[in-house]
Amino acid sequence: MSSSIKNVILAGPTGSVGAPILKALLAEPSFKVTILTRQSSSNPAKLPANVPVKTVSDAFTVEELTEAFKGQDAVVIAISTTPITQDNLAHRFIDAAVAAGVKRLIPSEFGANNLDRRARKLVPVYDAKGEMLEYLQKRAAETNGGLTWTSVSCGAWLDWGLNPVKSGNFLDIDVKNRRATIWDSGSSRFTITTSGNTGMAISKILLNPTLTANKQIFLSDFVSTSREIVAELEKQAAQKWALEYKESAPVLKEYRIKFDAGDYNATYPLLAISFVGDVDVGYDFPNEQGIEIWNDKLGLTASTLEEVVKEALERED
Structure with a gap:
């Protein structure tokens, strides 16, 4: 198998995850980028001009995906x-990549260490993504090196989380109205990587396919607390904020019951509280045993809390 990667297809190019990845891929001249969309979400006005687009049905069948990945x-x-965690969609992407002879697959993870039992126990989505990664590893092994994989865990995107238009105040921090919820002690430490650096990491991973083959890549610009x-x-705005204090345990229990009953609107509250509540899900990547932070290896310039906050305040003022 040649180690070089030139032709790259991206599924989900306009969302919060996909947009920064697409920007980084298009900025690398050695890549020939193709966009994969489904019929119901295909909107040419949202996609960059002169980038090839392959459209499949909403069913995302293995046959259609295999053809698109050739x-x-x-x-x-x-x-x-x-x-991505419903109806075996992730498995269909993996099976199609194998069938099409793809060299590298990067699955949709971009958060916790989805192989960590603590994260998987607390948040069902992490368990589903962990099962997806295990399936990817199994299928890749069956190809004897034909298909390789790279998994990316980046913690929270604080730049996204402080943007209400994009995240709906994901971390219960409302920049516009100067309000925030402090869950439990407010001292739970979690890894933060900007969305831009996450997108850049994908580009760097594909530029270094041998180095990054069959690896869990952990990113961390910095670690912070709510x-x-x-x-x-408050410091940069020169203003005290209105703070509300809540206990996470009963709320997590309530949302877990809703999720288990089929209410998938509970997904994002479960994810958000898992970052800021006093729960142990292994989010402090630099201090987790056996985890290596890849920012320096990939040549990423780490952002800082001060920079992310400054950007958030400037956007809302």
């Missing part, structure tokens, strides 16, 4: 959290 060196999946984030917001 001739592609790498497949990057950036479909959002809820759909109290530290709010304190920095």
Whole structure:
């Protein structure tokens, strides 16, 4: 198998996950990028001009995906959290990549360490993504090196989380109205990587296919807590915020019951509280045993809490 990767197809190019990845891929001249969309979401006005587009049905059948993946060196999946974990969609992407002879597949993870039992126990989506990664590893092994994989765990996207238009105040920090919820102690430490650096990491991974083959890649620009984030917001805004204090345990239990009953709207609250509540899901990547942070290896310039907060305040002022 040649180690070079030139032809890259991206599924889910316009969402919060896909947009920064697409931007980074298009900025690398050695890649020939193709976009994969489904019929119901295909909107040419949202897609960059002069980028080839392959459209499949909403069923995302293995046959359609295999045809779309033919001739592609790498497949990057950036479909959002809820759909990728339902109806074996992730498995169909993997099976199609194998059938099409793809060299590298990057699945839609971009959050926790989805092989960590603590994360998988608390948040069902992490368990589903962990099962997806295990299936990918199994199928790749069956190809004897034909298909390789890279998994990316980046913690929270604080730049996205502080943008209400994109995230709906995901971390319960409302920049516009100067309000925030402090869950439990507010001192739970979690890894933060900007969406831009996550997109750049995907490009760097594909530019270094031998180095990154069959690896879990962990990113971390910095580690913070909800109290530290709010304190920095107050400092830069020169204004005290209205704070509400809540306990996470009963709320997590309530949302888990809803999720188990089929209410997938509970997915994002479960994810959000898992970052800021006093729960142990292994989010402090730099201090987790056996985890290596790849920012330096990939040549990423780490952002800082001060920079992310400054950008968020400037956007809302």
